[in-house]
Amino acid sequence: MNQTNIFKLIQAIEQMNNDNIMRFTKAFSYPIGISPILVLSELRTKGPQKQVELAETVGYTKGAMTNIANKLVNLELAERLYDENDRRTIKLKITAAGEQALTEAQNIGKDVFTQLFEVLNEEEINQYLRIQEKLVKRIQDRRNQN
Structure with missing residues (x-):
């Protein structure tokens, strides 16, 4: 495996991701980033969930999930x-x-x-x-092995 090309690929991916995030953030009218959007997507897909469950699903710490939920x-x-029967049980729901x-x-x-992707032709895509x-x-x- 050519380490120089792998390093160039990593740099290209980072540059592409950074540019996409900046373009997205500039166009998006809400003051939130990608992490809260991922949480909203989980809530839409799976319905109301406990913050602990959400943190596990999206891979955030409990503290980070609390900040996202508060925002x-x-x-x-x-x-x-x-939950009327157990006030300690709190779920987050998308509005x-x-x-x-x-x-x-x-x-x-x-x-x-x-x-x-407009720059790519059909074969490249x-x-x-x-x-x-x-x-x-x-x-x-790899996920399935763990």
């Missing part, structure tokens, strides 16, 4: 649901405003990537797709 609640993008913010984020994300699928499979295989 989402303060912006009214999520709400806390209290209608959160649904709207998530839809906007997904649309902007699609636009950012579409503009990025197919090649890139095969490479990404191979890398995703590797990640999934």
